[in-house]
Amino acid sequence: MHSGSAAKPFLLALPKAELHLHLEGSIEPSTLVELRQRHGMDGASLAEVEQLYHYADFTGFLMAFKDVTGHLRTPEDYELITYRLMERLKSENVLHAEVFVSAGVCLWRKQDFAAIFAGLERGRVRGERDFGVSLLWIFDAVRQFGVEKAEKVVDLAIQFRERNVVGFGIGGDERQGPPELFKAVYARAADHGLHLTAHAGENDGPESIWGALNLKAERIGHGLTAEQDPELIEELAERQIPIEICVTSNVRTGCCADLAKHPVRRYFDEGLMLTLNTDDPAMFRTSLVEEYRLVQETFGFSDEHLRELARNSFEASFLPPDKKVQFLDLFDATVLRS
Ligand SMILES: [Zn+2]
Structure with a gap:
């Protein structure tokens, strides 16, 4: 559950950035009720809506995610969920976030994306x-929708590049859309100055x-x-x-069968550059403060380790260099001071 208030004051006070956060996965059940009524x-009761956020496995989660996006109809809906997300980020002392928008889903629903983006920007x-x-925004393509659809998402990211769209990525089911397919798509995004990220090694092996x-x-x-793969x-x-x-996400989707076996601590000890993230905080019933608390409690990260991870979150951001230096x-x- 969201245990921000129960967390150590140190974790709350720690300035943080979040780099892996899906806008559509951040919609609290109460906001979803509001959207349904709108x-x-x-089925607009809280209990009915909360039912949506329960799933048995990764495929079930992807279906639920699709369901939730079905509630997003108008630019005002997108404005509302962006504003609510930022309110929550503030309450956890998250100073900067890079937020995935499933632009591919908007296209699939044949929504007027320019109007939706105007709503997103009003909220921001x-x-x-x-x-x-x-x-900052990162436009995310759904890999199982195929390469042509991903091309269209890159088109949009390029179109809105000057309006706080900083990157492009692919998500969804890795087994139905291996990275090799997207080589030209990524190259074109990079040519236009977009930063690149990719969901990888979530539900498929190291080759991904x-x-x-x-x-x-x-x-x-x-x-x-x-x-x-050593x-x-x-x-x-x-x-x-x-x-x-994204520890809680991996456990809730079943991609990681057992929290105690999550590799986060081994990665840290091997010297990997790690950041902690919520992925879909409402859908996974977590928060960024909770993720810090969880790794500390489960894997024995010290306060000093968590400071390093929080600093990494700014260091690994796609902020322009001058802004990054300001945050650091x-x-x-x-x-x-603390
Ligand atoms: Zn994700």
């Missing part, structure tokens, strides 16, 4: 003004992570199965490729 949909601007949180590196992904989402671990450590670790200076000043 659109005159049946209001959220920044009211909560002082910095937010090698594939993401071949796409020139600058960060790896999850990287859960890297531990099966050579890959060495490569990731040597190149200090940031890994967007602020981080160092705050942490040295």
Whole structure:
């Protein structure tokens, strides 16, 4: 559950960034009820909506995610969920977030994406003004929708590049969309100055992570199965490729069968560059403070270790260099004072 209030004050006070966070997975059940009522949909009680957030495995989760996106109809819906997300980030002292938008799902639903993006930006601007949180967008393509659809998502990311869209990524079912298919898509995104990330090694083996590196992904989402390949671990450590670790997500989707066996601590000890993230905080009933608390309690990370992970989250961000330095200076000043 969201135990931000029960967490140590240190974790709350620690300035944090979040780099792997899906907007559509951040919608609290109460907001989903509001959206259902807004659109005159049946089954608008809290209990019915909470039912949506229960699933047995990774495929079940992907289905639930699709279901949730079905509640997002208008630009105002997107504005609302962006603003609510930023409010929550502020309450956990998350100063900066890079947020995935499933642009591929909007296209699939034949929504007017320019209008939706205007709603997203209104939410972002209001959220920044009211909560002082910095937010950049990453457009995410659904790999099982295929390469042509991913091309269209890159088109949109290029189109809105000047309006806080900082990167491109692929997510969804790795087994139905291996990275090799997306080589040209990634190259074109990079040519247009977009940063690159990829979900990899979440529900498929280490070869999927090698594939993401071949796409020139600058960060790896999850990287859960890297531990099966010592050579890959060495490569990731040597190149200090940031890994967007999402512990609760991996357990809830069943990608990691047992929390105690999650590789986060082994990765840390091997010198990998790690960041902690929630992935879909509402859908996985977690928060970023909870993720820090969880790894500390389960794997014995010290406060000093957690400071390092929090600092990594700014270091591994796609912020422009001057902004990144500002955040790191602020981080160092705050942490040295504490
Ligand atoms: Zn994700």
